[in-house]
Amino acid sequence: MSIVKAEDLLAIDFLNCFELQKLNMMQMYKLSSLGWSSTDKLLEMKEQGLIYILLKAKAFPDPGASEKVVGFISFKATWENEEPVVYCYELQLRSQLRNFGLGRYLLDIIESFGSKSGLPKCMLTVFGHNPAYEFYQRLGYTPTSFSPKPTQLRKRIIPPSYWILEKALS
Numbered sequence: 001m002s003i004v005k006a007e008d009l010l011a012i013d014f015l016n017c018f019e020l021q022k023l024n025m026m027q028m029y030k031l032s033s034l035g036w037s038s039t040d041k042l043l044e045m046k047e048q049g050l051i052y053i054l055l056k057a058k059a060f061p062d063p064g065a066s067e068k069v070v071g072f073i074s075f076k077a078t079w080e081n082e083e084p085v086v087y088c089y090e091l092q093l094r095s096q097l098r099n100f101g102l103g104r105y106l107l108d109i110i111e112s113f114g115s116k117s118g119l120p121k122c123m124l125t126v127f128g129h130n131p132a133y134e135f136y137q138r139l140g141y142t143p144t145s146f147s148p149k150p151t152q153l154r155k156r157i158i159p160p161s162y163w164i165l166e167k168a169l170s
């Protein structure tokens with residue numbers, strides 16, 4: 001595991017992060033009103049102040065292979081709705097590494113960074129149709145007062161295109 005500022009990321013690590021983000025998320029962006037733009041995503045992923053925590057591993061079964069990013073979280077201390085927060089920009093794991101507690105572990109680290117820095121909340125955005133919404137709920141995240149709201153139809157509730165979630169840090 002390594003912790004690196006966005007501007008200090010090795011080009012190959014940044015490329016691996018981008019490829020993983022694209023692999024996991026491109027389809028969801030395409031289904032949303034945002035659409036997918038590699039250029040916009042590359043710019044966003046290099047935004048000033050972002051910090052990356054990288055999980056790297058050698059490709060199995062080749063012991064001679066070089067290490068690749070297999071998961072990462074990116075975040076920064078910022079202001080949202082006139083409040084200081086730690087904002088989680090990305091949390092991405094390769095599919096083979098999900099459901100082992102790594103997502104929770106990475107979020108725990110940035111929450112701990114937030115609380116030790118005196119930031120009262122952790123915030124993030126998640127697509128309404130992303131199953132990760134339930135993961136965040138499980139970890140105590142709830143929609144902010146200014147998050148888009150679900151639509152109540154006669155027989156079902158349609159989630160908004162995205163949620164803005166928050167969790168108070170102690």
Ligand SMILES: CC(C)(COP(=O)(O)OP(=O)(O)OC[C@H]1O[C@@H](n2cnc3c(N)ncnc32)[C@H](O)[C@@H]1OP(=O)(O)O)[C@@H](O)C(=O)NCCC(=O)NCCS
Pocket residue numbers: 024090091092093094097098099100101102103104105125126127130131132134135138139
């Ligand atoms: C979202 C993601 C990071 C979760 O990481 P993970 O390592 O698989 O999650 P964890 O194993 O730490 O799970 C923590 C808890 O959430 C639950 N959980 C995880 N994914 C879930 C899901 N899709 N639906 C419901 N619960 C889920 C786990 O069962 C676990 O519950 P527990 O409290 O009973 O132990 C991972 O699924 C992922 O990379 N998804 C693709 C990228 C993505 O959508 N990222 C979020 C963008 S906003």
